[in-house]
Amino acid sequence: MTSVDTILAYAAARRDDSRARWFEWLRIPSVSAQPPHAGDCRRAAAWLAEQLRGIGFTAELKDTAGHPVVLGHHSGPEGATRHLLFYGHYDVQPAEPMELWTSPPFEPVMVEGPNGPRVVARGAVDDKGQVMMWLEALRFWHDTQGGPPCRITVMVEGEEEVGSKNLPDFLEAHADALRADVVVISDSNMWNIDTPSIVTSVRGLLYTQLDITAANKDLHSGLFGGSALNPINLITRILGDLKDDTGEILIPGFYDDVPELSAEQRAQWDALKFDEGAFLGSVGLSVPAGEMTRGPLERLWARPTVDVNGIWGGYTGEGAKTVIPSDAHAKVSFRLVAGQSATKVLAGFRDFIVARLPEDAQVKIQVFSIGEGLKIPSDSPFIRAAQVALTAEFGKPAVLQGGGGSLPVVSQIKEILDLDCLLVGFGLDDDQVHSPNEKFDVVCFERGIDSHVRLLAALATA
Known part of the structure; x- marks a missing residue:
């Protein structure tokens, strides 16, 4: 032998x-x-x-x-x-x-x-x-x-x-x-x-936290509602602007450095006949998300993503408390592909947020992980x-x-x-x-x- x-x-x-x-x-x-x-x-x-x-x-x-x-x-x-x-x-x-x-x-x-x-x-x-x-x-x-x-x-x-x-x-x-x-x-x-x-x-990882503040204290929604800025309303609107209805990420320049799949790589992945329905079904889902113009394995392996991983602010306990919160927070992560610069994506994300802030709002962006x-x-x-x-x-x-x-x-x-x-x-x-x-x-x-x-x-x- x-x-x-x-x-x-x-x-x-x-x-x-x-x-x-x-x-x-x-x-x-x-x-x-x-x-x-x-x-x-x-x-x-x-x-x-x-x-x-x-x-x-x-x-x-x-x-x-x-x-x-x-x-x-x-x-x-x-x-x-x-x-x-x-x-x-x-x-x-x-x-x-x-x-x-x-x-x-x-x-x-x-x-x-x-x-x-x-x-x-x-x-x-x-x-x-x-x-x-x-x-x-x-x-x-x-x-x-x-x-x-x-x-x-x-x-x-x-x-x-x-x-x-x-x-x-x-x-x-x-x-x-x-x-x-x-x-x-x-x-x-x-x-x-x-x-x-x-x-x-x-894929690389850019993991951030958004902290948006407005008033100097929580406010009574009956006394201030209709006049005072609500940071939760603001942060959800901004986060909602990150993607369009087809799943494309709307941060300017986000895709500039994303390479296209080679024909050889695309053919090899297509030949695997990945069953996305079974993949999603195993976790109780049925409808794919992400960039709908791309194939499933390309979306999972070769395309960048952005996801809101957590969001909080205001009153979240039992029962009702009618407040307009003074602050709102969200965890937002990006999966990045080879060719993209994490620091460039972070700068584009920061500009995207700042451009949507009204005068009375302030934002702090914390970075917990950054990798290419x-x-x-x-x-x-x-x-x-x-x-x-x-x-x-x-x-x-x-x-x-x-x-x-x-x-x-x-x-x-x-x-x-x-x-x-x-x-x-x-x-x-x-x-x-x-x-x-x-x-x-x-x-x-x-x-x-x-x-x-x-x-x-x-x-x-x-």
Whole structure:
């Protein structure tokens, strides 16, 4: 047998061991958002570092202003020139509301699902389960071949679920140690359970809060109604002006830097025959929104959006209180595509708001997140090598898809380290990531391990 076949056979004989290690890590409640779990975050990091040292890596915890980063290195075989950087995160979302879980969130259980057994636990897929896939692949290369086929650096952070706010400083401080040929990340989904995918673009995120004020106090609507400016009326009118009836965003210049899909990309996405009706039906909807002149996958992956994520002001308690509020507030976010400048969009949004303010109104715009969209060249040698590896595992080519959400780490790595990322994930749309009863199908976990065994071999010679 070839070395890859040998490793795959070895891995298949040790599925129970892989699952046991996965469960052990899942039992550590490494919730980065909650200060009482700071010790658990460090414990989860230390557990990973110990696992890496056990398979021939040098590994240590690097402290940050928040939770530590696990940094590990393996020199690979003598004379190895190819160098891969694996990224992941060990922190997880809070488990609340606890009452909606069918089992304790940090006590993983196996249950039957449509695709066979699945593991239910917080972090099952995001991202402990997906990190465990490449960790086990590295383990099996170590056990059967003495080590990985190339140089490997591992960087696993503990603050991804709270915005990775300390990661840019870490990347700057350790840039020399993190230099590699490509970054491998498993923190995304497959197209479906039988079809792998490689994400070649991700949207950026601009997240803002509008605070509009008028009078110096709340006013009696009987005494002042008809004379005094109502900030809630104003903010809803302004927000209503953001889009027309076809879903087009009306901020001047908003689309200036948005590229059109290539004919090749459009044809590939059309061939996927995405069922938008089923997609919406799974969440209780039936009518598509967004730019009606664009196809569904183009709207989800390659077009920018604006959404009001929250709005409040005035009296919202039980019963009636007839006030004209002195202030009104809204959370407004933009998903941006590669080519758009987040700072330019922010400036255009600010101008759009200010142009609609009457004389007695003032606005403050807070910015909570600002990041660019990113496109990864689909003809890179690493994507071609990944296609070969995934085709060997699944018997069909991977879908080259866009990512509708934002992965700030991808743009941070590109900006600071000037490295492209290979985004190959094995989750499914129904994994309930960030929700109660998060799960990961065992077949996805095991095929993820085998895919990473193959990926290591393919990328080492790409």
